[in-house]
Amino acid sequence: MVYRVTEARLQRDRVLRERILDCALQQVAEAGFASLAMTSLARSAGVATGSLYRHFSGKDEIAREIFTRATDLEVSQLRQQLQAPGTAAERLHRGIRTFAARAWHSRQLAFALIAEPVPGEVDACRLHYREIYAELFSQLLEQGNRDGSLQVGNIPLTAACLVGATAEALVGPLSPQAIKSRAEGDSAADFEQVCSALLEFCLRAVAARLD
């Protein structure tokens, strides 16, 4: 008798995998990658720990999967802003603002994605995604040179600088210490301060003209 994996079984597996990843994402968004643990994750997903290992080799694989999904979402949001109508300078302004606002809105997750010390496997994903972000900025900078709203010599290098500046600027303000020391009500004012300083830095650096 041949054992066949039925379509229904595959479907159940996919659903379970999604549920596990949803629970893991929630865990990371609440307390960072360091808080991921197979036993508590199994509990929150309502499965046996053994089941988790049927889907994932271990928590590093889960961390990498979460990192990839969450970062893909940020990349697509940024791409949307950078490719919207308007001059390149306007789009750069909107893109960075949106990126910062999204990070601000999910601080713990953003901090985990950008800066939390993570296993080498996840750190390698960061390196990869920084290149993807830089590629997005490169396209915009080229357009900016053409439409005259930006003035950039070395495009790939300038794109990397934008990626580094934006990420690093947010590390401090998003850090658990900063969040803890901030009074609830100050958050919106803080965001405006951080965002406008970041924008000033980046827009000046590429000689942006916003008419």
Next chain:
Amino acid sequence: MVYRVTEARLQRDRVLRERILDCALQQVAEAGFASLAMTSLARSAGVATGSLYRHFSGKDEIAREIFTRATDLEVSQLRQQLQAPGTAAERLHRGIRTFAARAWHSRQLAFALIAEPVPGEVDACRLHYREIYAELFSQLLEQGNRDGSLQVGNIPLTAACLVGATAEALVGPLSPQAIKSRAEGDSAADFEQVCSALLEFCLRAVAARLD
């Protein structure tokens, strides 16, 4: 009978510890943190593997120690440039140029320090040192606002942007792929190109006036 650790023994231990770290640093400078292994390190230091474990809990501790020493050296070199005579804008120019030149001169090591995927323990050191770099830049930016050679609103945030931009700009050019694809003779020309683009970005971003 009381067993006493003699001064001579302690001294021998210190010397051996230094030799192990020297060998480890050389290994990282040649092939990155990923190439560190206790057995080959013991071989190159001329000690038994067991001896290594008497000095270090494992390769992550060695990696962290190397990271700390090598980065301390870069920090002190940058501090020296940023605190030399001249306007803040001039010192920023010299500081970034020196930092980039030193990285260029020891590319594999610089790439390992800045960007190689590393264990979480070493990654945590990176976060810590980025704050130290930012603090150095913050002092300079304050001086620049006073001497009129820079014009910066939010100093801590701008300092973080400088740290991020400088580090990220170097990741691509220093990456093993880039080094491999570059012909030997092009290196000096490449450096000038990378460095001048990085300087343009950073100096514009802080509205530097170099008279």
